[in-house]
Amino acid sequence: MDNRLRHAQSSSTYTATALIIWIAGFTGAFILTTILTVFNYLLSNLIRTLSLQGRDIAYLGMLFTIFLVSSAVGSVVLARRFGPLKIMTLGGILAAAGCLICGWVVGTDPSRMSFGVVLFAAGIASVLTGLLTWLIRAAKPLSMTGLGFAAFLLADRLAAPGGAGILFGLANTQSLNVLYSLCGVITLMGTALISGIYWLAGRKPLPPSRETASPQRKPWWLWFLLLILVIASSSAFSNNLMESFFLRGRVNWETLQVIFATPIPALAYLLAILAAGLGSDLAESLARRSGWAVSGRLVWLLVVMTASGYLLFSLAATQDLGVIISGLRWYSPLDAAVLTALLGLLFSAAPNRQVDLAAGFYIALPPLAVAVFGFLESLVIPPTDYFTPMVFSQIYYLAGIGFSLAMLVLDLRNRGKTASSPVEPPTGPR
Secondary structure, eight states, rough: OOOHHHHHHHHHHHHHHHHHEEEEEEEEHHHHHHHHHHHHHHHHOOOOOOOOOOHHHHHHHHHHHHHHHHHHHHHHHHHHHOOOHHHHHHOOOHHHHHHHHHHHHTTTTTGGGHHHHHHHHHHHHHHHHHHHHHHHHHGGGGTTHHHHHHHHHHHHHHOOOOIHHHHHHHSTTTOOOHHHHHHHHHHHHHHHHHHHHHHTTTTTOOOOOOOOTTOOOOOOGGHHHHHHHHHHHHHHHHHIIIIIIIISSSSSHHHHHHHOOEEEEEHHHHHHHHHHHHHHHHHHHHHHHOOOOOOOOHHHHHHHHHHHHHHHHHTTOOOOHHHHHHHHHHHHHHHHHHHHHHHHHHHHSSGGGHHHHHHHHHHHHHHHHHHHHHHHHHHHOOSSSSOHHHHHHHHHHHHHHHHHHHHHHHHHHHHHHHHSOOOOOOOOOO
């Protein structure tokens, strides 16, 4: 009885600690992704007004993507060698220094911003990778990787309409040096918050994870193939309005601006992401208790993908602008829900010692996948009647559904083999 009481008390204590980590992780991710959003906006829009040549702009964008991708994975290796807290703190300092350097030179010689861009990209990728790793490792013992990732993605999706809007309101967007400097100060504050709570939470060891991998489980990294298809489908859908409608003269520029300016309610994002994360965790818990022959998280992922696909094909079949604008308000939250359900499954399948590697790949893949698939789609632009961005989006989606069904069959076979394999009696002296 005493052991049960102690176990209940320790479980309750860790649940409270995990809740604090969830809130702190959401807050830190919101601050840092806000800075990342503002930095990306400045690179892609504001510096165009400073008489930079197109070659210089492309050069800065390419530098940013290269160092963001490489640092997200490279920081994992460094964190295993020197500890995640040191790498996260160092990354925050580098990101802040990059902002300050950009603010220093942007008013005199914007072409010298490259060093600041490199520092910021390397630093912000390191902090975000460490932060996501921390959130998932805190959630795995409670079998709540869906909600763990939901905190990170929710902060990311609310950064643009929330944090970035507030930051632009506080600073004069025409004074770029002030805006960059403000980004640097806020980055330092966010890093200090994350590092402090990480240090306090790290004084208690994490309990073992409830989700144990079977010896015949498929490689967890295969789910990154589905992630690439999901990102590609979403990117092609976003490009469809600009390339298929505008370039082909179906929609004038004023109407297109109205479509892109249509706000997506923050509450819709909140409900979709939290429902997808919680649904993934509850489905897996139900599957274990009911003895399902398949992963509950995978079944939930297929449910969410079906809802997203229904809306995607419905929008592809209509030319009614009212329906398209209304559908966009629902497609983006559903797309985020698919991402949440998928990453909840991926991080659940990843062994605890490789969660950091999975987090690094997640931070690195989206910008890389968007760039690669955007280039492939550009080979058939201007679009023909048969190869529009919407068609590409549907192709990627169908490939993703096919991949998920194949993984479902594979999961059924593996679990069936495990259940039917005889258990050898113990040998040796009694």
